[in-house]
Amino acid sequence: MEPELAASSTAPATSRKKRGEGYTRRDEILLAAKTLFLEEGYDAATIRKIADRVGVSAPALYLYFQDKEAIMLALCDQTFGRLIERISRIEKTVSDPLERICRFGDAYARFGLEHPDEYRLVFIGHNIPEAVRKVGHRMPIDDPTRPGVGGALVFSRLVTMLSQLEASGVKLNYPPDTCAELCWMGIHGVVAALIMKPDFPWSNRETLIQGMQDIVINGILSRA
Amino acid sequence: MEPELAASSTAPATSRKKRGEGYTRRDEILLAAKTLFLEEGYDAATIRKIADRVGVSAPALYLYFQDKEAIMLALCDQTFGRLIERISRIEKTVSDPLERICRFGDAYARFGLEHPDEYRLVFIGHNIPEAVRKVGHRMPIDDPTRPGVGGALVFSRLVTMLSQLEASGVKLNYPPDTCAELCWMGIHGVVAALIMKPDFPWSNRETLIQGMQDIVINGILSRA
DNA sequence: GGCGTTAACTTAACGTTGATAAGTTATCTC
DNA sequence: GAGATAACTTATCAACGTTAAGTTAACGCC
Known part of the structure; x- marks a missing residue:
């Protein structure tokens, strides 16, 4: 019919995939x-x-x-996976519960600032459809292969760490879930602000991250 | 003045407006x-x-x-105007600087949760064109009638309050700007989380808001 | 009362969007 | 070879934000 030269627009040399691929x-x-x-x-x-x-x-x-949303969901899981890897490494190498939580916060913030676009994509969410916005948290965690469950996994690690902290004898001002939520919200507030308003003359990044970390951890630890 | 005021809220929807109206x-x-x-x-x-x-x-x-966005912006200014009103009322009725800041945080959080869409657009959203994106902070404040300037106005009030707190003799752990940023980031973290993940089984809202407020204020006040 | 101007609309249409239906082509197995 | 079917295309849909161009009605003015 036609010359088989694939002289299309900007189309790369990608040909049709073979059967199983x-x-x-x-x-x-x-x-x-x-x-x-x-x-x-x-x-x-x-x-x-x-x-x-x-x-x-x-x-x-x-x-x-299935649709455009599903592409977004798959990307979310990809990003969450990398964070979860880092967290697992912390859990393996750090035994002290309080130290673990500090390292978690540090890793979390660093991850966000090192991958601002991905963080934005996954944790902040914007004008995206309802189903995608729920990616972080709402879904049941029992099936880790299910799309969009990564956020819940990350958060549940923090909850676990705080439960362990309490179990180790440290008195908390709130239940572990509430503590986890407050910790996450504080650090997330810093990361989100730095990412979303990069042109605002914020104070020093390290100061803000470390400051929020101190503030939040001091805030949940019952003062003796 | 006006002969008929029949069209206040339950307007005759199909009627064409008269010339000046x-x-x-x-x-x-x-x-x-x-x-x-x-x-x-x-x-x-x-x-x-x-x-x-x-x-x-x-x-x-x-x-x-001009476009759909302009409608949203007009609504934002409308609702942010109300927040600024609330803040002004606080400034007028509350003299103690620390109490002012507490009341500010309270009003801010409540406002955000009452107007999640406007809040998202101004303080979280980024998928919207450039003009709207800067709405939160970076904008020149000199023209308060300019669409979308409400966010910057609100933040600057907090900075002022913290400067006044310091001027009143209270020792802070960080400069007033940094304190303002940390305070805002903490409360914003709570509000943003509650708005963006409304279906997650968060702890009690009041507990979270009050908790973050306590945490953050305790965190910036130099411990005597 | 008629006329011109123009504010306040309407109808029709454009270019894109996400998504579907139905057909085509290439690779596999037999 | 002959099917079968994975991989892919073309044609098309309804809905979106937005614009162009035409229509209607209210006013001032003679």
Whole structure:
């Protein structure tokens, strides 16, 4: 019919996948989507743009994801996975419960500031659909393969750490869940502010992070 | 003055406005938009739905607002004006500097939870075009009538309060700006979390707000 | 009372968006 | 070879924000 020269627009040399290798395309889509989401935001990163960058037609994305939201969810899990890895490393190497929590906060804040775009994508959420916004917390944790459960996993680690702290004999001003929520909210407030308003003349970053950490940990520890 | 005032709130939706009274329609649009934004969220509240509720065609909205965003911004200023009012009332009725700050935090948190959409747009959101994005902080405050300046005004009040607290002889652990940032970040963390993850089984709201307030204020006050 | 101006609208349409239906092509197994 | 079917495309949908261009009605003025 036609010359088989694939002289299309900006289409890369990606050819049709062989039979058993569709998952490869799935990963390509995720990579392209991640880049575009971070570059332009959720709304501006249209499925057509994503498909274009992959070098494939737009409906092809629906072979691998139920809808645009599902792409977002998959990316969320990817990001959460990296954080959870770091936290696991802390749990393995640090035994003192209080020290663990400090290290958790440190790792959490550092992770956020080192990957501001991903943090924004996952933890802050913006104009994104309802289902995606719930990613962080609402879902049941019993099935870790379920999309969008990573946030809950991260948070539950903090709760566990605080329970262990209490079990070790340290008196807390609130129940462990409440303490965890307050700790997370404080650190998240710092990270979110620094990420979302990078041009504001904030005080020194380390001062703010360390300051909030001190404030929050002092605040939940019952004063003897 | 006015012969008939029949169109105050339950307006005859389909009637064309008389010559000098276009601003009346503007207010109707704002009211309808506010209701719809709160009922269904920003995205789901389409221009056509808003126009429908007003009883007017969709393009008619563009006679009064540059675009959909401008409607939201107008609503933001409207509601932030109320927060600033509350803060002003606190400043007038409460003389003790520390008490002022507590009341500020209380009013701020309550306001955020009462107006989650406006709060999200101004203090959290970022997916919105550049002009709206800076709304929170970086904006010049010299023109208070400028759309979207409410956030910066609110924050500057807190800085002032903390400077006054220090001037009153109370020793702080950090400079007033840093203290203001930490206070704001803590409370913002609570409000943002409650707004963005409304379905998570958080601890009692009042406990969290009051708890963060205690934590943060204790944290910035130099321990004697 | 008629006329011109113009504020206050309407209808029609544009370009995109996310998503679906239905058809096509290439690779596998037999 | 002949099916079967994974991988993909083209054509199309309804809904979105927004614009262009035309219409209606209220006023001042002669």
